[in-house]
Amino acid sequence: MDETVKPLRIPPQMSVYADKHNIFHLEQSMLSSLVIDRPEDPISYLISLLRRSSVDIPRVLLLGPPAVGKHTVAKKLSAELRAVQVTTDSLLEGQSELSVQAHQYTLKEQELPTELLVQLIQQRLNEIDCFNRVRLRSDSAFLDFLSIRLLYVLLERSRGKLVDPLTGDIYHRTFIWPVDDTVAQRLEIPSETQLLAELQRYRCEGTGLNSAYQHVLKIINADQPHADIYQQVLAFVRTRRRSITPRILLLGPPGSGKSHQARLLSKKYKMVDVCCGQLLRSVAADGSALGEEIQSYLDDGRRVPDSIVLQVLEERLSRVDCSCSGWILHGFPYDLQQAKSLQEFQQPNRVFFLELTDDVCLERITLRATDPVSGERFHAMTRPAPSSEVTDRLKTRPEDSTDSVTHNLSQYRIHSAVLQAVYPDACHIDADQDPHSVFEALESRLTAY
Structure with a gap:
């Protein structure tokens, strides 16, 4: 071995201790949070993060292309785990100054600026219910700790997607049809142009998302019955409370x-x-x-x-x-x-x-x-x-x-x-x-x- 280069070594006892107390996973999570949130005061931010992390509550992020089933999985997880589900629509329902500001963009059919969306998410996650309950976000990539990415969805599956205009719930002609005929009659077909644009955007960002969350990433093949997908997601959320270095x-x-x-x-x-x-x-x-x-x-x-x-x-x-x-x-x-x-x-x-x-x-x-x-x-x-x-x-x-x-x-x-x-x-x-x-x-x- 090259005597001029001394590779950094971690004594076995320290490695065992770090593994037992989840040190390496905590370090990766904190670094990821710093890079994403970029706080003005990193030390105070990390102290706050450590206090929140001391409670063993998973924070879940669902990523994937449009019509992959994120909304459906998030809704079922929210009910199963009594979780707070965070979506763009729910963020706009608030009465805060940020929510009102964001609502102006939707009225003009303009996309929310990334900075404003991040501020809305941070504001929502700092509320008391999100401290004490699981947090789910199902349509973007500004959360950390536990990420689940759903891939491999055919465009034909996307074209079967239907939306309830009253509730925003997602259905599908083949896989998920509403039991209530009244709901079925009012379903609408989303714009395919918008769908293709969202799909292209995800493909452009997918590699970066994979890299950002690689230490907590679980990849699930979404080209299977949605009940099977949900069971895999639920099992992962329940068992992956801490990362064990393999x-x-x-x-x-x-x-x-x-x-x-x-x-x-x-x-x-x-x-x-x-x-x-x-x-x-x-x-x-x-x-x-x-x-x-x-x-x-x-x-x-x-x-x-x-x-x-x-x-x-x-x-x-x-x-x-x-x-x-x-x-x-x-x-x-x-x-x-x-x-x-x-x-x-x-x-x-x-x-x-x-x-x-x-x-x-x-x-x-x-x-x-x-x-x-x-x-x-x-x-x-x-x-x-x-x-x-x-x-x-x-x-x-x-x-x-x-x-x-x-x-x-x-x-x-x-x-x-x-x-x-x-x-x-x-x-x-x-x-x-x-x-x-x-x-x-x-x-x-x-x-x-």
């Missing part, structure tokens, strides 16, 4: 796809992908004294001693990116002693076993080979080489030979039962399916913790 172990036999799934999880959830083998090779190449020692083991094909592996892992997992964003570790632990040693300085809170039979593992690994010219990896069954010329020059790594893989599988089976005893609450995932299905299974269990 410390994930991916365990499984060779060829089960641990590295691939770790990359997918890391990319989507911004966690740090820590592959033990790759980490050792990285340290070996940095020119440090420890790196030279590790390189000597790698050159001779010997196993790097546990004491060195643990030293490298402890240093990496205690860096601030791992402590704040969480990590996914694979390639370690290998046996009972390594698992016990890991527990001494980092305790994983999510453990997954990727299950695969030996026959499938052998097929996945022994039939793959690398083109030394392009560096691409091919597989005799799932991704054959494009030509006989490429096939003739393919090279198989020694560790991918049948004898080597069979030995590694045998060793894994010996230790896997013990590792399962160390992690009795681990989730077992069927890895004998396409990578996307495996990822979905991992993801569903990841958010269920």
Whole structure:
């Protein structure tokens, strides 16, 4: 490792304390609030924010394109949780000077200025009922803490949207039809021009919204029955009272796809992908004294001693990116002693076993080979080489030979039962399916913790 650059490290004890008391999540939320609200007196603002945050009341923001179902979900949540629902229309119903000023824009059919809308929201959220009850906002992006974004809605679904002009309630020709015939008769079709404009605006702003709320974001596929959507939202609101920094172990036999799934999880959830083998090779190449020692083991094909592996892992997992964003570790632990040693300085809170039979593992690994010219990896069954010329020059790594893989599988089976005893609450995932299905299974269990 570069001795001239000292990465910021957080001692394991501090990391555990911060996780227990939700420090990192609180820090991210406070920073997000500062950036959004930009108060004149940041210190007083943060003190007020901390006082409000001491009460475990979720603040919910629903984001999504037009006709995705935000209004319907917000209305049901409001009734279920006895929540204060905040919409643009409700903000205009007030009698304050700001509300009257905003109402003038609506009379002229002009869009509310962003600054005025923010002031209206801040004014409403500072009222006593919003301090003591859940706050819901369903049509903009000026709130923090708990965000739910609903995506993937077809335009045809939007065209089925109907509005009750008396109550403002949203209905749909196919999905949500009013029980009362009187209500059904007075429904109106919203302007499609306005709908398309709102959709285009959301698409322009969607990436920024995703980035602003990534630490508290829950993405739900809204192209499904609205009752299913609501149940997912409600479950998330009820269970996500505090953020637990993920410390994930991916365990499984060779060829089960641990590295691939770790990359997918890391990319989507911004966690740090820590592959033990790759980490050792990285340290070996940095020119440090420890790196030279590790390189000597790698050159001779010997196993790097546990004491060195643990030293490298402890240093990496205690860096601030791992402590704040969480990590996914694979390639370690290998046996009972390594698992016990890991527990001494980092305790994983999510453990997954990727299950695969030996026959499938052998097929996945022994039939793959690398083109030394392009560096691409091919597989005799799932991704054959494009030509006989490429096939003739393919090279198989020694560790991918049948004898080597069979030995590694045998060793894994010996230790896997013990590792399962160390992690009795681990989730077992069927890895004998396409990578996307495996990822979905991992993801569903990841958010269920």
